[in-house]
Amino acid sequence: MTHLLPLLPQIELLPLKAGLPAGQAGELTVLARITPADVPQQTQARPPLNLALVIDRSGSMSGHPLAMARQAAQIGIHKLEAQDRVSVVTFDDEVEVLIASQHVTDKAALCRLIEGITAGGSTALYAGWLDGAGQVAQHLDPQALNRVLLLSDGQANCGKSGVDEIVPDVRGLTGRGVSTSTMGLGGGYDEDLLRGMAVAGDGNFEHIEDADDLPRFFDAEFSGLARTAGHTVSLGIEPNPALGRLRQEVLNDLQRNPLGRLQLPNLIAGRSTEVVLTLQVPAQAVQADLGVTRVRLAWTARDGIRRTMRAQLNLPVMDEQEYAGLPENAEVREALELQRNARVRRDAVGRLDMGDVHGAQRLLTERQMCFAEVASAAPSPRYAQELEQLVQLEQDVHLDRNMARKRASSQSYDISRSKR
CATH class of the missing domain: 3.40.50.410 (von Willebrand factor, type A domain)
Structure with missing residues (x-):
């Protein structure tokens, strides 16, 4: 009998800008994208x-x-x-x-x-x-x-x-x-x-x-x-200990397991999971290759075996002028703005729960204005859909507070878990 090697997911660590400025501390935004491998029907039947x-x-x-x-x-x-x-x-x-x-x-x-x-x-x-x-x-x-x-x-x-x-x-x-x-x-x-x-x-x-x-x-x-390729999925963020204790923040609204690792959705073929995080990196000298952080992905595969894999992000540290000329990664910017939108939705739900209808509306209005500027600079169907939903949520707050809460909560959940 031929034993097939397990099909592993792909982990991408994408920085907003592909470098760090020398001599100054700063915030690094990173998109961690996990993409399960496709499972050809002829090689492996789905589990029962x-x-x-x-x-x-x-x-x-x-x-x-x-x-x-x-x-x-x-x-x-x-x-x-x-x-x-x-x-x-x-x-x-x-x-x-x-x-x-x-x-x-x-x-x-x-x-x-x-x-x-x-x-x-x-x-x-x-x-x-x-x-x-x-x-x-x-x-x-x-x-x-x-x-x-x-x-x-x-x-x-x-x-x-x-x-x-x-x-x-x-x-x-x-x-x-x-x-x-x-x-x-x-x-x-x-x-x-x-x-x-x-x-x-x-x-x-x-x-x-x-x-x-x-x-x-x-x-x-x-x-x-x-199409599930793995369940009970977790993601650990492991900054380089040589840089000291880096302050980090995960923008997705994800729970953590008892080990402090993020609990991710199931690995489903054809569906990527995106996690946006920020790291406060201390000032560094110019160098070609600095290990900034790595992630540890763990999941229970189709065969019931627990598996793990890691990926690391290395970036060059460059002079300020060279760093200033680096372009932003459009995919990372989009993921970042979507998670910011999700956070505003959660904050609006909190205001509604306190009876602060005007406060919820104000949060949504301010975010609409800010997000509209981002969307106008880089038009895309996803940006257009997001802006339409934010506008509709603001109207819902006055028309049907109960449904507005459900929509805001559901939309935030979907964005945090990369549901399209």
């Missing part, structure tokens, strides 16, 4: 999936939203293969294991059971998630992708309901190998809870305003699972 679909069927889901949820789940079922396992759990004020975990051998029968889901009462979100996690855990496979996919449009109001109560339990299951993705539908769900569950669950969070979009988001989640 072990999934639980947990669907809110409370009264607020009645009618069109629940119909779209059923359709989305059925689309997902049809994407699975015989090697995969699936379970379906529904919840209102009670939880029902509609389909116990089983191999996907009769898709039509599974879809018929899903078609029979009807709306009920309140929202026992935690209990529904827990039963779904239990279905996955019963058949835990270290070489499979073991995930709970939770859909809800409402607030958890039966049993455990607070973020501080639920998220630690999600993190605990993640440590045992069961990940969680969440989808919030409409304007009534708790975005802090569902986003917190997804982050703690090493999964994805989606804000979905229109029930008609549910099949598309389910399709994207299942496609992402099929």
Whole structure:
């Protein structure tokens, strides 16, 4: 039997300017881009999936939203293969294991059971998630992708309901190998809870305003699972100790693991993750090659083995005039400005939570003006989309504060985790 070498991701460390000025301390902006390797279908089949679909069927889901949820789940079922396992759990004020975990051998029968889901009462979100996690855990496979996919449009109001109560339990299951993705539908769900569950669950969070979009988001989640090359991904920043203790800042809103390393999204073929950081570098003498920093990437690969790799950034230190003539890297500038936009969104959410509507609007207005100057200097479709979203958010703050909060929170999450 031929044993194929693992396909490693690519790590790029891109500075805003490709050098440092001699004789002066300064701030260095770096874009760390992690790009998973493509996995040719003919050389390596995707790992099996072990999934639980947990669907809110409370009264607020009645009618069109629940119909779209059923359709989305059925689309997902049809994407699975015989090697995969699936379970379906529904919840209102009670939880029902509609389909116990089983191999996907009769898709039509599974879809018929899903078609029979009807709306009920309140929202026992935690209990529904827990039963779904239990279905996955019963058949835990270290070489499979073991995930709970939770859909809800409402607030958890039966049993455990607070973020501080639920998220630690999600993190605990993640440590045992069961990940969680969440989808919030409409304007009534708790975005802090569902986003917190997804982050703690090493999964994805989606804000979905229109029930008609549910099949598309389910399709994207299942496609992402099929292209996952690594999970439980972390990134450690390791400045050169010879330069002293460099002050560093990560602009992305990413949590850290117990070792202080950044928790990154799963490695998914065809999707890069970008992390923007700044380093305060002390004054240096002119030299051709200074090691500034390196990063340590770690992930659990398709075969269940934990792997690591490092990359280092070396830069020349040059005289002030030569440094002044260096151009900026447009990709790094764009990534930096997007992360700044994401931070303003988070700050605006904080102002809204304090009831400071005018303060939230002021933050968004000031950022629009600053960002418009950047966008006019280097027009691009992404800049245009960002500016449009910032303008719309400012309007939303006055028209629909609840939806403005959800949009700002979701957009910040997406930018921080390089979701396009």
